[in-house]
Amino acid sequence: MLRLYRKHGRYRLFLFWSLVGPVFFVFTRFCLWLDNLVFRELHNITVENPVFIVGHPRSGSTYLQRRVYESDVVCMFTTWEMVFPSLVQRKLLAPLLALLEYFQVDVLQSVSKGHEIRLQQVEENEGLFLHQLDTEMVTVLCPWLLTDEEYRKVGLKLGKNDTTRNRDSLLFFETCLKRQIYHTGKNQVVAKCNPSIFRLQNILSVFPDARIVYLVRSPERTVQSFLSFTQKVIDPLLDSNELQILIQSKYHWCVELYEYFESIRPQIPPEQLLILPFHELSHNTINTLKRFFSFVRIGPPLYYWKKMTEEVQKPFRKEHMNAPLDSLGISRERVRTDLQHIWERYLQTE
Numbered sequence: 001m002l003r004l005y006r007k008h009g010r011y012r013l014f015l016f017w018s019l020v021g022p023v024f025f026v027f028t029r030f031c032l033w034l035d036n037l038v039f040r041e042l043h044n045i046t047v048e049n050p051v052f053i054v055g056h057p058r059s060g061s062t063y064l065q066r067r068v069y070e071s072d073v074v075c076m077f078t079t080w081e082m083v084f085p086s087l088v089q090r091k092l093l094a095p096l097l098a099l100l101e102y103f104q105v106d107v108l109q110s111v112s113k114g115h116e117i118r119l120q121q122v123e124e125n126e127g128l129f130l131h132q133l134d135t136e137m138v139t140v141l142c143p144w145l146l147t148d149e150e151y152r153k154v155g156l157k158l159g160k161n162d163t164t165r166n167r168d169s170l171l172f173f174e175t176c177l178k179r180q181i182y183h184t185g186k187n188q189v190v191a192k193c194n195p196s197i198f199r200l201q202n203i204l205s206v207f208p209d210a211r212i213v214y215l216v217r218s219p220e221r222t223v224q225s226f227l228s229f230t231q232k233v234i235d236p237l238l239d240s241n242e243l244q245i246l247i248q249s250k251y252h253w254c255v256e257l258y259e260y261f262e263s264i265r266p267q268i269p270p271e272q273l274l275i276l277p278f279h280e281l282s283h284n285t286i287n288t289l290k291r292f293f294s295f296v297r298i299g300p301p302l303y304y305w306k307k308m309t310e311e312v313q314k315p316f317r318k319e320h321m322n323a324p325l326d327s328l329g330i331s332r333e334r335v336r337t338d339l340q341h342i343w344e345r346y347l348q349t350e
Helices: 002-007 011-038 040-044 061-069 079-083 087-102 125-132 152-157 163-184 194-206 219-237 240-267 278-283 285-296 302-312 332-338 340-346
Strands: 051-055 107-109 190-192 211-216 273-277
Touching: 002 011, 011 040, 011 087, 040 163, 051 061, 051 194, 061 190, 061 211, 061 278, 061 285, 079 087, 079 125, 087 163, 125 163, 125 190, 125 194, 152 240, 163 194, 194 240, 211 278, 211 285, 219 240, 219 332, 240 340, 273 278, 273 285, 278 285, 285 302, 332 340
Parallel strands: 051 190, 051 211, 211 273
Antiparallel strands: none
């Protein structure tokens, strides 16, 4: 990453990550080590029957995650807790969080980008793998990992099904889950990790009792939304040629993500897999949530269902616009051709 920042003349990013990066990584690892000394109870915690919500980005997984989080019966992470996974870190930096909230500067990304990110809001758990630099999300920090021909092979492998690297990352992820179980006092983990579809084989190896919830939505909509979001976030860093290379690389990643799930689906025990089409979640929210909670064997309190019934009756207002597919250099016909089997298998009633 540092080489690419310097190679492409991004000297501010180079200077920032040269100074902050090593300090942050060392500080985090030191605090994680301290956790084992300060919080001895962590050694007795086990992760049992974790639930992984996966799907192509923009499939409605965030909507599901936030509705499940509101039940207050599951263990999840907020953005703040993923940036600082150590319990010692959180104790030390709690005054900083309070200060940021007081001055209302806790929004890391506005909804106009397509996805609001707040420090105290539940968020995509794939972010924990940034501590291992083993996730597709690294290319958001350094898009030249996909546009620079010299380093493109490295960027395309991030977060993919590399047994040794993935296992190390998942063991790190497991230690974070144990800390969060201790921190929240809730034993049932529900993690949303969309790009971790590429890790599912290793997830089932590390967590053999894991349950997988797969969100599926029209690829035409998910691809458009994901590429549009990517363009909005990364556009200031790249020239027009680099941006087009990046969009094409991300499109191939989208297709591969859908196809990879189909290739390993037969290896997931049927009793450990729940498939939720997006149109069911959006048009029949309450019954879909009931299917989810029945699958994970958790009963939310009665007031939760009353609250959800009131929420789903509120009119939905979209606060961002997606760029047309054609403007991104991807035709609708291309998406239909590449992913027709997804419509045929899951979405014929949509």
